[in-house]
Amino acid sequence: MLGGETLYDIAIDSGMKVAALLWPVTAKSSIQYNMPEIFANRPWQNQIMVSLFNGSPLFQISLNNRFGALRDGIKQPNLDNFTHESLLYTIKEKKPDLILVHYTDLDTMRHHHGFHSKEAIEALKRHDIRLGDIIETLKKNNIYDDSTVIVLGDHSSIDEDKIINLNILLKENGYIKVDALGNIIDYRAIVKTCDGSAYVYVKDMHNKKLVYEIRDLIDNFNKEHKCIETVLTSDEARGLGADPQCAMMLEANRGYYFLDHLEGEIIKNIEPNEAGKVPDITNATHGYSPFKEEYTTVFMATGCGIKKGIAIKKMNLVDEGPTMAKLLGLELKDVDGRVIEEILE
Ligand SMILES: [Zn+2]
Known part of the structure; x- marks a missing residue:
């Protein structure tokens, strides 16, 4: 903006x-x-x-x-x-x-x-x-x-060859509700991709308990998958000029980027020749921290x-x-x- x-x-x-x-x-x-x-x-x-x-x-x-x-x-x-x-x-x-x-x-x-x-x-x-x-x-x-x-x-x-779809993790843990067609009908927390980085939003910013809960969920997931390089708090993100409304900001590790899909695997390996044919699947992307x-x-x-x-x-x-x-x-x-x-x- x-x-x-x-x-x-x-x-x-x-x-x-x-x-x-x-x-x-x-x-x-x-x-x-x-x-x-x-x-x-x-x-x-x-x-x-x-x-x-x-x-x-x-x-x-x-x-x-x-x-x-x-x-x-x-x-x-x-x-x-x-x-x-x-x-x-x-x-x-x-x-x-x-x-x-x-x-x-x-x-x-x-x-x-x-x-x-x-x-x-x-x-x-x-x-x-x-x-x-x-x-x-x-x-x-x-x-x-x-x-x-x-x-x-x-x-x-x-270059990247793996996609992180954290909204699937949030959905599986009850933070995102979808209807029979897979459309979001309600959420308490949601991830919005910026490709190499991603915002986490919670519906109620003042609910610190919810923010800590989501942070734990993401940290535990990352312990196993090592796909996220850093997690910034809302204050840290604001300090860097990012959206002050976010609850957290995530930076992907090299080789990974974020998408918002609600179906499929949370970590998806990109198949050879898949890039370009599917609009949001790529072999290299941007949107990472300028300090990377x-x-x-x-x-x-x-x-x-x-x-x-x-x-x-x-x-x-x-x-x-x-x-x-x-x-x-x-x-x-x-x-x-x-x-x-x-x-x-
Ligand atoms: Zn581009």
């Missing part, structure tokens, strides 16, 4: 022209050229219709008429090929002051085939070619010298306003917004992160 000002809000407020292509959480914003990332959530809606009414209709219709044939639902690399052609067109035709574009080719390939799979490496090579196209397009349109190009990821991923070992992502910047040859040893995702605002000559106020001054000219 967005709690403060966004980079695109302050850019628009200062008179800039902004474009966003499948950038997350931009629906119904005031971005002038917007094709938002919202996935259809009703069977009778499709991606185009849902995006259309939350973004800029004429802009999206024009992109769809030109490049829509490249796309095949949300299948990759087709979707990124569509997004990419739309981006090059937007750079050329609209020359926005700020363009945000979100590619998901690499993420999808890692989910389906694993972190180091040949499919993931091929996706990285496609990204490399796409980056080359962007630089080429900026040069051809004589705006390269005035532009800053930033490549960033918002998460990494970790070997789970870092990338931030690279070049061009106008950026010093050459600087390597930043450590930074946080929350530093990206204020740094990009500074590059636009703006300031993001009341933020958690800092401007990475070391890279700025």
